[in-house]
Amino acid sequence: MKEVGVRNPAFGAETFGLSGLKALYWNQTEPALYEYALTRGEAQLAANGPLVADTGSHTGRTPKDKFVVRNADTEDQVWWDNNQAMSPEHFEVLLEDFREHAKGLELFAQDLHGGAEKAYQLPVRVYTEYAWHSLFIRNLLLRPDREELAGFAPDMTIIDLPSFRADPKRHGCRTETVIACDLTRKIVLIGGTSYAGEMKKSVFTFLNYLLPPQGVMSMHCSANEGDAGDTAIFFGLSGTGKTTLSADPQRTLIGDDEHGWGKTGVFNFEGGCYAKTIKLSETSEPEIYSTTQRFGTVLENVVLDEDRIPDFNDGSKTENTRAAYPIHFISNASKTGTAPQPKTIIMLTADAFGVMPPIAKLTPAQAMYHFLSGYTAKVAGTEKGVTEPQATFSTCFGAPFIPRHPSEYGNLLRDLIAEHNVECWLVNTGWTGGAYGVGNRMPIKETRSLLHSALDGSLKSAEFRTDANFGFAVPVEVPGVDTSILNPRETWTDKQAYDQQAAKLVQMFIDNFQAFEDHVDGDVRQAAPSMQAAAE
Numbered sequence: 290m291k292e293v294g295v296r297n298p299a300f301g302a303e304t305f306g307l308s309g310l311k312a313l314y315w316n317q318t319e320p321a322l323y324e325y326a327l328t329r330g331e332a333q334l335a336a337n338g339p340l341v342a343d344t345g346s347h348t349g350r351t352p353k354d355k356f357v358v359r360n361a362d363t364e365d366q367v368w369w370d371n372n373q374a375m376s377p378e379h380f381e382v383l384l385e386d387f388r389e390h391a392k393g394l395e396l397f398a399q400d401l402h403g404g405a406e407k408a409y410q411l412p413v414r415v416y417t418e419y420a421w422h423s424l425f426i427r428n429l430l431l432r433p434d435r436e437e438l439a440g441f442a443p444d445m446t447i448i449d450l451p452s453f454r455a456d457p458k459r460h461g462c463r464t465e466t467v468i469a470c471d472l473t474r475k476i477v478l479i480g481g482t483s484y485a486g487e488m489k490k491s492v493f494t495f496l497n498y499l500l501p502p503q504g505v506m507s508m509h510c511s512a513n514e515g516d517a518g519d520t521a522i523f524f525g526l527s528g529t530g531k532t533t534l535s536a537d538p539q540r541t542l543i544g545d546d547e548h549g550w551g552k553t554g555v556f557n558f559e560g561g562c563y564a565k566t567i568k569l570s571e572t573s574e575p576e577i578y579s580t581t582q583r584f585g586t587v588l589e590n591v592v593l594d595e596d597r598i599p600d601f602n603d604g605s606k607t608e609n610t611r612a613a614y615p616i617h618f619i620s621n622a623s624k625t626g627t628a629p630q631p632k633t634i635i636m637l638t639a640d641a642f643g644v645m646p647p648i649a650k651l652t653p654a655q656a657m658y659h660f661l662s663g664y665t666a667k668v669a670g671t672e673k674g675v676t677e678p679q680a681t682f683s684t685c686f687g688a689p690f691i692p693r694h695p696s697e698y699g700n701l702l703r704d705l706i707a708e709h710n711v712e713c714w715l716v717n718t719g720w721t722g723g724a725y726g727v728g729n730r731m732p733i734k735e736t737r738s739l740l741h742s743a744l745d746g747s748l749k750s751a752e753f754r755t756d757a758n759f760g761f762a763v764p765v766e767v768p769g770v771d772t773s774i775l776n777p778r779e780t781w782t783d784k785q786a787y788d789q790q791a792a793k794l795v796q797m798f799i800d801n802f803q804a805f806e807d808h809v810d811g812d813v814r815q816a817a818p819s820m821q822a823a824a825e
């Protein structure tokens with residue numbers, strides 16, 4: 290077997306049961322990975338230097354094809370209502386079949402870390418079939434120094450073979466696509482999908498399993514820090530603005546997607562970002578835009594014109610076009626990936642019903658309520674004629690990535706908010722002036738202004754009204770922000786339609802929260818929107 294590159298002599302591929310490979314390229318850097326990806330026909334070079342790859346039929350994650358091995362170790366730890374079980378026997382066959390499939394292939398291996406805080410760092414080895422996937426994961430995770438590679442001891446291993454086809458009967462899965470997680474031996478098998486985001490979200494899933502028992506809260510959030518060491522974290526489901534809003538020229542970027550929060554403060558799990566590029570505008574998102582104009586960035590499913598210039602308005606392959614880049618491509622990014630204890634929590638939602646205000650102050654109980662609810666709304670997407678938005682409730686703002694029961698994360702968060710006296714806000718980056726189809730998306734400029742006044746403390750002294758539906762406090766006037774957008778009802782021409790839409794949304798919250806009623810204290814139950822409406 291041909292081997293190229295540096296690795297720990299004590300940890301070769303045979304320690305993972307891999308043999309008979311055609312070649313194995315260890316810890317290759319950007320120029321080499323570009324060359325492999327281009328000569329192997331995996332990708333294209335774009336104007337100004339990004340590497341552009343298509344993911345084929347899977348242009349997003351497939352959570353329905355994700356499985357967790359159910360064994361004596363995980364039986365009592367994993368929340369099985371939310372995680373699909375795979376038997377140890379099926380996993381064993383799948384692992385053997387992955388090893389068999391790898392024979393004769395050229396593979397790429399990266400030795401990386403998950404977790405910027407040394408005490409909680411998870412050494413991850415990622416074997417990929419594609420060179421561009423090797424570059425992707427090298428961009429997204431933390432890179433050890435070159436000298437460390439010869440002593441690198443992998444703890445978690447991911448093997449990512451898009452050309453593998455799973456067999457539901459033989460492997461106990463659903464389709465030809467599989468993301469199988471053995472939390473005990475720390476192995477992930479990814480097959481039948483080329484969507485690179487599966488790899489980074491697998492590492493996230495493992496840290497979400499490993500950290501809470503160590504007293505560390507793990508979170509689907511972005512984070513940034515002001516000059517005064519004031520850390521803010523931004524929870525939110527996909528598309529709500531974690532990546533966009535955390536890249537802020539006035540604040541240091543800690544990370545755009547996954548963090549831990551423990552005794553020493555907040556730390557990024559990753560070393561890179563994964564930004565959406567659909568309709569990416571140089572004017573409203575200059576920091577992110579600039580990462581798409583240089584060597585080293587991976588662009589996923591982005592269409593190039595005849596001059597190889599990316600057309601970010603072209604969503605013909607998918608609306609989920611992406612740029613993956615190391616965090617230092619953002620000029621004011623943190624070098625350590627760590628930040629002091631948070632002062633502010635922002636919960637982001639993209640309410641496509643146009644009901645929620647652009648910002649609201651949450652009590653700690655309301656914050657717990659909204660954290661466990663994990664609400665956002667998805668717009669109809671690309672299907673013509675479909676205008677009804679869809680509500681999504683994804684607990685802890687990240688149900689597909691949490692192996693444990695939401696109360697484990699909820700309890701950690703509740704205690705941290707109390708201990709550090711953290712202020713919580715809900716921010717709607719979704720629709721204003723009507724629901725999707727009638728109104729418009731909240732202007733990024735207004736969201737940023739509101740965030741700045743929340744983060745610099747000035748918003749606290751504003752005058753507040755109590756929202757009739759949700760019971761949270763909504764500022765009436767904010768300097769520098771168009772007053773008319775602060776009260777969503779006033780932005781609708783048909784007030785009755787607003788009230789009806791609001792009542793529907795409140796009912797969805799109530800129905801969804803039933804699953805959590807027995808797991809929370811009375812004050813959190815009281816924070817439900819129903820209570821407020823009843824008190825009217």
Ligand SMILES: Nc1ncnc2c1ncn2[C@@H]1O[C@H](COP(=O)(O)OP(=O)(O)O)[C@@H](O)[C@H]1O
Pocket residue numbers: 525526527528529530531532533534545564565566567569718719730731732733734736
């Ligand atoms: N007011 C707004 N706040 C945040 N993002 C907005 C807003 N209006 C439009 N957007 C767009 O919505 C998307 C937010 O996505 P992103 O930041 O990647 O979310 P996440 O990281 O939470 O998945 C971006 O494409 C951004 O340009």
Ligand SMILES: C=C(OP(=O)(O)O)C(=O)O
Pocket residue numbers: 349350486490526527528531532546563
């Ligand atoms: C990487 C992802 O996260 P987000 O959309 O939250 O950026 C994803 O959902 O695939």
Ligand SMILES: [Mn+2]
Pocket residue numbers: 531532545546563564565
């Ligand atoms: Mn993101």
